Amino acid sequence: MKSFTVLISGGGSNLKALLDACACGEIPARVNTVIADRECSGRQHAEAAAVPFVLVDRKRADFAAALAAAMPAATDLVVLAGFLSILPPALVAHFPQRIINLHPSLLPKYGGAGMYGLRVHQAVLDAGERESGCTVHYVDSGIDSGAVIAQARVPVLADDMPHTLQARIQPQEHRLLTETVARLLAT
Secondary structure, three states, X not given: OEEEEEEEOOOOHHHHHHHHHHHOOOOOEEEEEEEEOOOOOOHHHHHHOOOOEEEOOOOOOOHHHHHHHHOOOOOOEEEEOOOOOOOOHHHHHHOOXXXXXXXXXXXXXXXXXXXXXXXXXXXXXXXXXXXXXXXXXXXXXXXXXXXEEEEEEEEOOOOOOHHHHHHHHHHHHHHHHHHHHHHHHHO
């Protein structure tokens, strides 16, 4: 059975969607490890599913080496699901076209350094966009610059605030990420 590693930094709603999809067979694989770069409430999802959890503090001087050491050798795919740290180039090179990221916008718009969470949604609203959404893309040596794998679109409503736009995009994130992981691991 194929396995994948999930990297998180926050609440872990996308991790929960992945774990649920594995449990019901929607994703024909298992999560072998969850790695976080900070203490976060997403840890509870890993523990509830009896999946090993590893905390690799992003402030460690040896963060790159510790992150690489935490990755199981038999990892078919690495999924960044709300992971806010930049991956070391050596780790990206070790898993070519096997690391994916979920981003809360329609890349290439509103990606790059400092663009995450509510900041992305505020930028979309400030620009007067009529639609937003989410993107799953391959991770390369840049920030949100890898090839797009899949996107889901969501209309921006006239009365949207960053948190309301985020709330409408989040279910699409869960669907898009689980479908993409299932498709990538099926090949």
